Structure formats: C-alpha cells, structure tokens
Amino acid sequence: MQITLRDILKIPVFHAFEEFPHKLASLISNAKVEHFSDGDVIINEGDDDGGALYVVISGSVMIAKIIDEESKRAKPLATLHSHEYFGEMSLFDNAPRSASVIAQEECYLIKISREVFQDLVLTDIEVASRLLFSVINVISGRLRKTNMELVVLYDTGKIISQSASLVSLSDQILNRLCNTLNISHGSFVVFNELSGSYEQVISNDGNGIDYTLSLDLIAKLEKNPEIICYQDIFKEPDLIKEDIPEEMTVLMAVPLTKNNKVYGALLLARKEIVFSDADVNLVSGVCIQVSSAVENARNREEAEAMAKYKRRRV
Structure with a gap:
C-alpha cells in the first residue's frame, strides 16, 4: 500500500x-507500515512485546479484554x-x-516502537x-470519558x-442517560404479565419512542438479544417509521433480559450523532445493573396489583 x-x-x-x-x-x-488480514492477532493480552504505538491507516481493529482467565473468554x-x-x-512503561x-478486516498500521520513540x-x-x-x-480525553462513565x-x-417503584427507577435512569448522551427521545418498554403485552413504562419528559416502532424493535431483540444501533433509521427499509420526528435519526435498542429471555428494552434516540463504542458500552453497563432491578420492581408491582384485584373480588 x-x-x-x-x-x-x-x-x-x-x-x-x-507546519x-x-x-x-x-x-x-x-517507523514501520504493517499489514494484517481479517482475524489476525496484532497484540495478545499479557504479552511483553517491547511496546509500540500503532496508528490505523486503513481498515479496523477490535480491542478485547479477557474476562474469564480459565476459559480465556474475552x-x-x-x-x-x-x-x-x-x-x-506502552511507549512509557514496560x-x-x-x-x-x-x-476485523484487512488493515494497514503504522508502528512506532518504544525503541524508536526513545531514540527520538x-x-x-x-x-x-x-x-x-x-x-x-x-489520553486525557479518554480519561475524561472513563471518569464520566464511572460517575x-x-x-x-x-x-x-x-427507587421504590418501577416508574421512579426507570424515570431517573432514563433522565441520567439522556443528559449524559444528549438523547432527545427515550423509553423503557417492559412486558406486563397481567396484560400480556409490552408497555412503555416511562419516557424522557414525554419524548418517548413511538410505540409501534418500539414493538418492532422488541420483536427484533427477541429474535437476537444483542444491542441494535441504527445510524439513520429513515434509511432502514425493515423498520416501521410512521410519525417518527426528524430529530430521531440515530437509535439504540438495548435488551433487558432474564435467563437469556427478553422481557423489555431500553430505547434511546438522538439526531445525527452516531453512537460510539464508548456510548454502547456505557449503556450496556447501565442495563446490566438495571435489568434485575427492573425485573424485581415489575414482579413486585404485578404481585401487588394481583393481590389488590383478589381483595376486590372477595
């Protein structure tokens, strides 16, 4: 190249x-220009390879972290x-x-080794x-973003x-994410066992995701419970887009699951600014924390509603 x-x-x-x-x-x-094919390992976690800064000239690479030492699952x-x-x-430490x-595909990288940098x-x-x-x-920008994510x-x-109720929990979580990620429209959608249907629990100041679109996204998540990101929903031919406001261009749908079964979703949308990997990781981390809490709150409120219904029958 x-x-x-x-x-x-x-x-x-x-x-x-x-200049x-x-x-x-x-x-x-x-420096060196190095070529890699799809699937090639550029760096192995734990290796002591002497250190180098790599700059991606073309293509893309995935950063992965081992989360299970025994199975080496990353x-x-x-x-x-x-x-x-x-x-x-690695330019600064050993x-x-x-x-x-x-x-992740054929790529070319510029490699500046620690030795070259120290000679400079x-x-x-x-x-x-x-x-x-x-x-x-x-680095400072990445640290600021990491600090924000931790907060x-x-x-x-x-x-x-x-939070004492599902509405309070959903409202506060949603507002926190909307303020952090500049979200214009957001909704929690959760399955109600009593009604046998999905319900929009809360939306950001009334700016929720259209219910028909929400059900369409839930159906996709039920088939494949992985985070969905659309860079421009108006260009997606398989999405129901009736009455969708223009400022809802970019959309993320994150499943809420229990025992690998989808029971709800967090839906976030904003205009034009594509969700970054950092945004996706942040929302994913929040949903992991929230998922059990939402499930518990939902079960508690449904049990209370059923008990109230039975008392009325008596």
Whole structure:
C-alpha cells in the first residue's frame, strides 16, 4: 500500500506536524507500515512485546479484554477505525499488554516502537515532544470519558438502591442517560404479565419512542438479544417509521433480559450523532445493573396489583 506524507498528516495524532512536515518525515522514516488480514492477532493480552504505538491507516481493529482467565473468554471493548490508534501507554512503561487487538478486516498500521520513540527523545526532542503532546491530548480525553462513565455507573447503583417503584427507577435512569448522551427521545418498554403485552413504562419528559416502532424493535431483540444501533433509521427499509420526528435519526435498542429471555428494552434516540463504542458500552453497563432491578420492581408491582384485584373480588 502506497502511503504519502499528505495521507499521514490527515491523521489527528500527527496534526501537530502540519507546519513541520519534514519533522514528520523524520519520524515516519524510522517507523514501520504493517499489514494484517481479517482475524489476525496484532497484540495478545499479557504479552511483553517491547511496546509500540500503532496508528490505523486503513481498515479496523477490535480491542478485547479477557474476562474469564480459565476459559480465556474475552469481551470486546471497542472498535477502532482509520486514523485512530492504540498501544500508546506502552511507549512509557514496560508493563504487559492490557488487552488484545484483532484485525476485523484487512488493515494497514503504522508502528512506532518504544525503541524508536526513545531514540527520538535523545536525537530530536522537538519531534518527540510533538508526538508526545498529541498522544497526551487523546489520553486525557479518554480519561475524561472513563471518569464520566464511572460517575454514571455509580449514579445508577445509587438510583437502584433508592427507587421504590418501577416508574421512579426507570424515570431517573432514563433522565441520567439522556443528559449524559444528549438523547432527545427515550423509553423503557417492559412486558406486563397481567396484560400480556409490552408497555412503555416511562419516557424522557414525554419524548418517548413511538410505540409501534418500539414493538418492532422488541420483536427484533427477541429474535437476537444483542444491542441494535441504527445510524439513520429513515434509511432502514425493515423498520416501521410512521410519525417518527426528524430529530430521531440515530437509535439504540438495548435488551433487558432474564435467563437469556427478553422481557423489555431500553430505547434511546438522538439526531445525527452516531453512537460510539464508548456510548454502547456505557449503556450496556447501565442495563446490566438495571435489568434485575427492573425485573424485581415489575414482579413486585404485578404481585401487588394481583393481590389488590383478589381483595376486590372477595
């Protein structure tokens, strides 16, 4: 693959070199361009490979973390695409790799090894400093996002412990997510055993997801209980889109499950801004916490309703 200096300058981590392209040329001359095919393992979690920063030139890679040491089962954390990068922390420490990276398609990467970076520090401090500041800017952004996610997950646990009803629980969780992710429309949809149908428990200040569309999404989740994300629902031919407002462009549907059976869903929509992997991971984490609480609240309220009905019959 032919890669020009102009192509490399388009990558955000190298923007600091726009006024000094000859400095970037000096850096790239000591780096390597590596090719990987779909499914190739680029980095293995736990490896001590000497360290390197990888920049994705084309294609995409998946970051995965082992969550069960015995079975080596891994959880996908993120997908990185062209112009994104990974492995930056290994430039500064000798710790083993904290996650695995697998090519999701044919991809080309720029590899800047720790050895190359350390040589730059000694021979051309200006080049090393520019690269370092670019990396630090992205790291700080990632840390801010991680801090935000931790706060939301903490708040979720607090809401669960303090909510006395399904409506209160759903309302507070939904409003927290809507404020964090700039959601314009949101709904919890939960199956009611007494009525034998799905009901919209709460919506964000009345801006809920259309009920017909909600049932359509629930049907899809029942067939395959995996998170669904649509970048533009108006371009999806198999979705029911009657009376859908224009500001509801991007949509995420997250199943609520018990014993691998879907009993509800959290539906979130906003305009134009596509949900990132970080957004999906955050909402998924919230739903894992909320799922049992919603199920317990639902069962308790249905039991109370049934008891009240029986008392009336007597």
